[in-house]
Amino acid sequence: MQIDKKQFEVLFHLYWKRMFSFAVKAVMEEEDAEEIVQDVFKSLWERRKELELQDAERYLLRAVKLRTLEHLRNRGNRLKHHQVILQNKTPYYEEDNFHYKELYNQLNTVVDSLPNQCKNVFKMSREEGLTNKEIANNLLITERAVEYHISKALSVIKLKLSKSLNLMKTN
Numbered sequence: 699m700q701i702d703k704k705q706f707e708v709l710f711h712l713y714w715k716r717m718f719s720f721a722v723k724a725v726m727e728e729e730d731a732e733e734i735v736q737d738v739f740k741s742l743w744e745r746r747k748e749l750e751l752q753d754a755e756r757y758l759l760r761a762v763k764l765r766t767l768e769h770l771r772n773r774g775n776r777l778k779h780h781q782v783i784l785q786n787k788t789p790y791y792e793e794d795n796f797h798y799k800e801l802y803n804q805l806n807t808v809v810d811s812l813p814n815q816c817k818n819v820f821k822m823s824r825e826e827g828l829t830n831k832e833i834a835n836n837l838l839i840t841e842r843a844v845e846y847h848i849s850k851a852l853s854v855i856k857l858k859l860s861k862s863l864n865l866m867k868t869n
Contacts, residue, residue, distance in 0.1 A: 700746065700747060700749075700750070701742070701743075701746040701749065701751070702746075706739075706742070706743060706746065709742070709754055709758065710739060712755075713754075713755060713758050713759070714735060714739075716759070717735045717738065717758060717759065717762040718731055718732065718735050720759065720762055720763070720766070721734045721735055721762055721765075721766050724766045724767075724770065725766060725769055725770065725773075730769060731766075734762060734765045734766055734769055735762060737765055738758060738761045738762050738765055741761070742758070742761075801859070801863075804858075804859060804862050805855065805859065808854065808855050808858045808859060809821065809851070809855065811854075811858075812850075812851055812854060815837070815839075815847060816847045816850050816851050816854075817851070818837065819833055819837065819844055819847035819848060819851070820847065820848060820851035820852075822836065822837075823844075823848055830844040830845060830848075
């Protein structure tokens with residue numbers, strides 16, 4: 699029998715609740731069970747012209763059972779993958795965090811070693827987020843002087859940190 703819109707609605711109203719009950723007992727989550735049942739009905743509607751159902755009830759319940767098993771298998775696989783990722787990620791995260799803190803400390807050391815005016819301009823720009831004009835007004839210097847101090851700070855930081863990073867790579 700080919701399924702038209704009216705027959706589809708009848709099947710939906712007849713079997714939805716029973717299919718949902720089966721799925722929710724198996725997956726133990728209403729939202730997932732609803733999605734499974736909706737997928738089965740969606741598939742039925744999309745394939746309605748090529749399907750020739752002898753026993754619609756049997757077909758629908760079997761389809762829900764198969765989708766439920768597929769859902770449980772996929773959920774189990776996802777959990778396994780999450781566990782593997784968590785187990786493998788921790789050492790790298792801790793190592794990256796260690797390197798970040800070390801680099802951050804080195805950066806602060808380099809910034810603190812800058813001449814006072816250069817250090818103040820750099821911190822106002824990078825840490826406080828002030829514009830060059832705002833820094834110039836606060837420190838009573840020209841915007842060109844602000845640009846000079848930022849450029850000087852960046853070149854010193856680049857030079858000293860690149861040396862430090864090269865030493866870290868060779869150790």
